[in-house]
Structure formats: C-alpha cells, structure tokens
Amino acid sequence: MRIMVVGGGGREHAIIKKLRESEKVTEIFALPGNGAIAADATCVDIGAKDIEGITKFAVDNKIDFAVVAPDDPLVLGAVDSLHNVGIPCFGPESKAAIIEGSKIFSKNMMRDFGIPTAEYETFSDMDEALKYLDTCAIPVVIKADGLALGKGVIIAETREDAKNAVKDMMQDKVFGESGSNIVIEEFLTGPEVSVLSFTDGKVVVPMVSSMDHKRAGDGDTGLNTGGMGTVAPNPYYTDEVADRCMKEIFLPTINAMNKLSRTFKGCLYFGLMITKDGPKVIEYNCRFGDPETQVVLPLLDTDLFEIMQAVEEERLGEIDVKFKDEAACCVVMASNGYPRKYQSGFEISYDEDLKAEIYVAGAKLSEGKLLTAGGRVLGVVMTAPTLKEAVALAYDETKKVHFENAYMRSDIGKKALAVLEEK
Numbered sequence: 001m002r003i004m005v006v007g008g009g010g011r012e013h014a015i016i017k018k019l020r021e022s023e024k025v026t027e028i029f030a031l032p033g034n035g036a037i038a039a040d041a042t043c044v045d046i047g048a049k050d051i052e053g054i055t056k057f058a059v060d061n062k063i064d065f066a067v068v069a070p071d072d073p074l075v076l077g078a079v080d081s082l083h084n085v086g087i088p089c090f091g092p093e094s095k096a097a098i099i100e101g102s103k104i105f106s107k108n109m110m111r112d113f114g115i116p117t118a119e120y121e122t123f124s125d126m127d128e129a130l131k132y133l134d135t136c137a138i139p140v141v142i143k144a145d146g147l148a149l150g151k152g153v154i155i156a157e158t159r160e161d162a163k164n165a166v167k168d169m170m171q172d173k174v175f176g177e178s179g180s181n182i183v184i185e186e187f188l189t190g191p192e193v194s195v196l197s198f199t200d201g202k203v204v205v206p207m208v209s210s211m212d213h214k215r216a217g218d219g220d221t222g223l224n225t226g227g228m229g230t231v232a233p234n235p236y237y238t239d240e241v242a243d244r245c246m247k248e249i250f251l252p253t254i255n256a257m258n259k260l261s262r263t264f265k266g267c268l269y270f271g272l273m274i275t276k277d278g279p280k281v282i283e284y285n286c287r288f289g290d291p292e293t294q295v296v297l298p299l300l301d302t303d304l305f306e307i308m309q310a311v312e313e314e315r316l317g318e319i320d321v322k323f324k325d326e327a328a329c330c331v332v333m334a335s336n337g338y339p340r341k342y343q344s345g346f347e348i349s350y351d352e353d354l355k356a357e358i359y360v361a362g363a364k365l366s367e368g369k370l371l372t373a374g375g376r377v378l379g380v381v382m383t384a385p386t387l388k389e390a391v392a393l394a395y396d397e398t399k400k401v402h403f404e405n406a407y408m409r410s411d412i413g414k415k416a417l418a419v420l421e422e423k
Contacts, residue, residue, distance in 0.1 A: 146178030
C-alpha cells in the first residue's frame with residue numbers, strides 16, 4: 001500500500017521507520033519530510049499546514065492511507081479534507097482535535113465530566129485576568145488557549161511573573177491569536193508521566209508510559225524546550241496508577257468526547273501528574289508526542305500499520321497490541337543555544353559502528369551532505385532489557401554522532417533510575 005505521512009520532524013521519522021517494518025506497506029511519502037527522512041521515504045515539498053496541497057497530492061498519487069502526525073494540520077482539518085475525497089487516515093478529525101486545539105474546551109470538558117485535573121478559571125478580558133491574579137494562590141500556571149508550538153504554558157513563581165505572562169499573551173500577542181483567551185490554573189506538584197494511547201473511539205489501548213525532559217539544562221534547569229530526551233517505561237506509572245488512569249481518565253475522556261459528538265480516533269496523548277490525590281490530567285495532545293514517540297514505537301511489537309488501519313475502521317478491539325518487555329532511552333542532540341539563538345548548517349556524520357536508531361528532527365540535504373537545520377537536530381535511541389542499560393548505551397552511541405555546535409543534556413533518565421533504585 002502507498003502511505004502518506006504528513007510532517008517532517010523526529011516523531012515523523014520514528015513513525016515512518018516503524019511503518020517500513022510492515023509487509024503491507026510498499027511505498028511511503030513524507031510531506032514535507034526532511035533531509036534524513038529522505039533515506040526512508042520519498043519527501044515531497046508540501047507543508048504540513050497546506051491542507052489543499054496535501055489533499056491534492058493524495059488524490060493525484062493514489063495514496064491508500066494517510067497518517068497526519070502534527071497538531072496544526074489535525075486542528076486545521078487535514079483528516080476531514082482527506083476523508084472527503086475517500087482517503088482513509090490515522091488521526092482525529094478537527095472536531096475531535098479540539099481537545100488539544102483549545103485548552104478551554106478540554107478543561108471545561110474535564111470539569112463537566114468529572115475527569116481529574118487542576119482547578120482553573122478562563123479569561124477573555126486581560127483586566128479581569130490581572131484582577132484574579134491579585135488574590136489567587138502562587139505559584140500559578142498560565143496557558144494560552146490555542147496551539148503555540150508547545151510553548152504556550154508559563155509556570156509563574158510570583159504574582160509579577162504571572163501578570164507579565166498574561167500581558168505577554170493577551171496584550172503583546174507573543175503566541176498570536178492563541179493567547180487571546182487564556183486559562184489560569186492551580187499549580188500541581190508530583191511526578192509527570194506521558195501516556196500515548198491508540199483509540200478508535202470505542203476502546204483505549206495505552207502504549208508504554210514515558211518520561212520527558214523538557215528543560216534545556218541538566219537537573220531540569222534552564223528554559224523549556226520541545227523535549228531534550230525521553231525514557232520508557234516511566235517508573236512512576238505503576239500498575240495501580242495505570243488502573244486508576246483507565247477508570248478515572250482514559251475511558252471517561254473517550255466517553256465524554258463521544259457524548260459531545262466529537263468521537264476521537266487516532267493517538268490520544270495524556271499528559272499526567274501523579275499528585276498526592278492521585279493522577280490528574282495536565283494536558284491532552286491529539287497526536288503522538290515528540291520525543292515520546294521515539295522511545296515508545298521502538299518497543300512496539302505489533303505491526304503499526306495494522307493498528308492504524310484498525311483504528312480507522314473502528315476495530316481496534318480485534319488487534320492484540322503488544323510491547324516488548326524492555327526499556328528505551330532517547331538522548332536529543334541539539335544545536336548549542338537552543339531554544340534561543342543558535343547556528344545551523346553544519347554537516348552531520350556517523351561512525352561506521354553506530355548501533356543506535358537515529359530519528360532526525362532538524363536536517364536538510366545540500367549537495368549530498370546532511371546538514372543541521374534546526375534547534376533539536378536528532379534523537380539517539382537505544383533499547384535494552386533494563387533502563388539502566390538503555391541509558392548507558394544511548395549515551396555511548398552519542399559519541400558516534402558528530403556535528404559542530406552539538407549540545408545535549410547529560411542526565412536523561414537519571415531521575416527515573418533513582419526511582420527504580422529506591423524500589
């Protein structure tokens with residue numbers, strides 16, 4: 001079958017490499033892909049948000065199945081457009097993608113259906129928001145309502161910081177129209193867990209849990225990034241926590257979306273915090289997370305394409321989705337200076353004895369050479385029987401990847417390993 005994958009980052013590279021393992025998949029096109037994805041798929045210079053261009057390409061090239069991976073095209077209705085021309089897809093239609101596209105929608109849904117989350121208030125008037133900040137508990141979390149490249153969440157430690165964040169979003173429009181409406185919510189404490197799940201709107205099949213490392217610097221210091229590394233499974237996600245999540249969060253979310261006539265089909269990402277009162281939802285994503293996908297898919301032991309087909313055809317309950325009883329670690333190698341100013345355009349090379357799976361996020365081909373072309377350049381991924389081994393192997397493999405101006409955290413997995421040692 002001829003498959004089209006929309007997107008061009010490390011997540012899409014991981015999805016494409018996993019799809020290539022399927023005997024049913026004969027050809028893969030990536031729109032737009034990147035310089036490294038070009039080795040695993042045919043890259044087509046059509047942007048992920050060009051819904052009309054994506055749809056026309058799919059029709060003209062007789063695409064049998066499409067995977068829409070990033071949030072923007074999902075919220076903009078890429079799956080709706082492809083469905084309208086008869087092309088099966090993996091991913092939610094726009095009416096369901098709103099679960100990520102509007103934080104106000106998702107918070108109100110959780111409140112209305114009793115799904116545990118942080119207490120909150122919503123605002124469309126800046127003066128009202130600033131007035132509320134005079135009396136609310138501090139620290140506090142400020143969130144832009146719409147999509148903001150994963151950066152529309154500010155944890156404010158002081159009232160002054162909180163007010164500045166509100167002004168940045170609502171007055172100065174640092175996130176564009178996404179910050180016209182905001183959520184101000186209570187600051188929760190506890191370990192965070194990411195759980196990606198397959199769902200066809202009827203059943204939910206959670207994937208292996210993972211732990212992201214968002215901050216740029218060691219010890220979770222520095223600015224928030226798109227993710228500097230991940231490990232799976234997450235040791236905080238115990239069997240007891242998993243049972244509670246299924247009963248209190250996962251199934252209630254799917255049922256709520258069905259009752260709202262917004263049936264969700266695709267990958268639903270649950271960003272959780274394990275508080276003293278139990279697991280609570282920090283955020284939903286309407287797609288595979290990045291870089292969580294890079295550690296979850298290597299552990300998947302079932303044909304990904306068959307799962308995606310079953311999700312689209314609403315027969316996920318017939319598929320026995322299995323994961324390897326192993327662990328995985330992804331160390332992100334970035335351009336020094338990310339997420340602020342950085343230089344790119346440096347050649348990427350690998351030692352011949354490289355064993356790691358490399359998922360490239362920011363690279364371009366120029367005169368036959370692979371050059372850095374982004375803040376997060378690539379993820380170095382290793383799997384092993386234990387997390388300790390996976391972390392050690394991944395860091396060993398980073399020594400075999402070379403480009404000028406490379407930067408990475410040195411403590412990916414350290415917190416998870418400390419938890420395992422306590423058990």
